[in-house]
Amino acid sequence: MYADYQRENSAPPVTRKALASLHGRVIRAQAVINRCQCQWDDLMLRVQALQDELDNVDNPQRSLVGGSGNACRGWVSRFSPTANWYWRIKVRGGKRG
Numbered sequence: 621m622y623a624d625y626q627r628e629n630s631a632p633p634v635t636r637k638a639l640a641s642l643h644g645r646v647i648r649a650q651a652v653i654n655r656c657q658c659q660w661d662d663l664m665l666r667v668q669a670l671q672d673e674l675d676n677v678d679n680p681q682r683s684l685v686g687g688s689g690n691a692c693r694g695w696v697s698r699f700s701p702t703a704n705w706y707w708r709i710k711v712r713g714g715k716r717g
Contacts, residue, residue: 673708684708 632638676684683701699707 676705677709679705682706 672684679685682705684704
């Protein structure tokens with residue numbers, strides 16, 4: 621045993637009630653972590669989409685070329701690449717949010 625270790629200062633005994641409380645706190649903490657991870661992932665997808673739009677503003681071909689692989693998402697992706705370009709760059713370009 622270590623010289624500075626004292627049995628009186630050790631943790632209280634583990635009870636069923638303490639374990640149940642700890643389990644609830646772990647579940648709540650995991651939910652917060654999962655929520656933050658989803659929010660981060662969504663934010664990164666939005667950033668990539670905005671970066672793709674910024675990269676395509678001066679595209680002479682007037683079609684979306686996505687470096688991140690998500691240039692054509694959502695209902696607009698059913699239309700031609702030129703229609704997507706006009707929608708995302710010219711029509712919706714000033715409306716972020």
